[in-house]
Amino acid sequence: MIPLPPVLRGEGERELVTVGGLRLSNPLLLAPLAGVTIPSIRLFYSRLGAGGVHTEMVSGAGLLRSNRKTAHMLAALPGEAPLILQLFAGDEATLLSGAERALEERPFPALGINMACPMPKVLKKGAGSRLLERPEVAFEMVRSLAALGLPVWPKIRKCPPSFPLSTEAFCEGLLNAGAALVTIHGRTPAARYSGEADRTIVGSCAALFPEKICASGDVYTPEQAAGYLDQGCAAVMLARGALADPFLFPRTLAFLGHDVHNSYRNPSPDFQVQLLLSFGDLICAEEGQKKAVLFLKRLLAGMFKGERGVGALRRDAASHNSWPELRGLLAEWTGYFERRD
Ligand SMILES: Cc1cc2nc3c(=O)[nH]c(=O)nc-3n(C[C@H](O)[C@H](O)[C@H](O)COP(=O)(O)O)c2cc1C
Incomplete structure (x- = not known):
């Protein structure tokens, strides 16, 4: 393998940041991306400076069936940044049992819950963004995972007016149930991945719940990532922007004042x-x-x-x-x- 210079210089002296109950080198997270965030890709983005990385969403039911493909999704490589396991399920019992099974395999530092996926095959199981329409189930899921003693990180989308709760009220419910960090993707489930992500709703939740909100949606430039942090978000997820330009991680770190090797600043x-x-x-x-x-x-x-x-x-x-x-x-x-x- 071709040796490349390390991205960061003098990081030993830099303070860690607290994000959702974890101590991370920085608040830039590689988002959970189904079909993408496999171990080698996470390791790659970790080397490029990600402060934390996510698994793909892993099915709680699949873990319980001892499905080989699902179990493979728990694998990790040495050198990855702190790895958050993101689970999805349509009910609390399956989610909890799946989490327990996963933790027998590997000690993940935090547990994510997917309450954002708008894809029909996930919705029809009552999971993903369907949970935004079932707040009590969503809150029970958080309570249940929080009892395992690990930080719980649900990821939601913006709630449209037709849903039972506003985005703010849904966040409040998740936090009261024990969530350590709530990621908000500022698009409604119906918008899927099109149109602009609503930064205002993320900002208003960050103002209401300081240090408890992570932002997701349309992060293509260092300025956009920093903008979310300036609004009071504890962390920002990089998703399609990092796939279009892997240097987005180091360039954003440089923008935030980290000492980034010049080869990565202006590659x-x-x-x-x-x-x-x-x-x-x-x-x-x-x-x-x-x-x-x-x-x-x-x-x-x-x-x-x-x-x-x-x-x-x-x-x-x-x-x-x-x-x-x-x-x-x-x-x-x-x-x-x-x-x-
Ligand atoms: C290919 C792909 C796979 C994704 N898989 C997941 C997933 O497994 N879990 C999840 O919570 N979000 C998933 N997302 C959503 C992203 O994590 C992120 O919230 C979304 O892309 C918005 O950020 P962006 O506009 O910066 O891309 C996925 C998005 C894409 C494009």
Whole structure:
């Protein structure tokens, strides 16, 4: 694997921050992303400076069935930032038993509950954002997990007026039930991932519940992440923004005043290629080349914006389906961006 310089310098001297009952190096979290936040990808973003990372959402029922795929979702790699397990279930008993089963596998520092997913296959189980319509079940879930003695981090969406409680009242209920941190994604379930995320609702909850709110939604720039923190949020989740530009973590850390190595502050195209090669090698070694190719193509779709020749690089990459082939292509492009002028 290609050695890359560490992102942060002099971090030993920097104070940790308290987020939802955990002591973290910084308040930037890698969001839970189904199909994406597997161990090698979390390790990659941890190396890029994430203060905490999330598993994909893991089914409580799947854990109880000893489903192999679900159990595999509990795996972790040395070097990951503190790893929060995010669970989903349609009822409190399944959620609790699933959490207990998971904790037999690994001592997660905090437990997330997905109350945000708008996808039909999750909704039909009564889970995800369906819980916003069943506040008492949601609060009972928090009470039950909090009794395990770990910080509980539910993640919700903005509640539309037709739902039983406002976003503020729902947050209050979760916090009264014992939640240590509530993440709010400022889109309603019906909006899914389109339209703009509502930053105002996140800000008004952060004002009502200081140090208890984490923000999610439309974080594509360091300024947008810092904006949520300025509103009083304890933490911010990076999601699609970090997939479009993995340097969003180090660039935001630099913006927040951390001592970030210059290669990551202003990454040259050549350095970005080095990072992709190193990352692809890591995913390939841990999860196999199919995942490496898939994820690298995903990153390539967002990186090198505006660089001359990137269209050709993306087109060539699309026709490569093995990691050695894609790696070879990327390696040939090393230096290209510097040589082109
Ligand atoms: C591919 C994908 C998978 C996601 N999976 C999850 C998930 O497992 N659990 C969850 O709470 N949110 C999930 N989300 C939502 C994100 O965590 C985040 O809240 C959302 O993308 C809004 O942030 P953004 O606008 O900055 O992308 C997912 C989003 C995407 C795009």
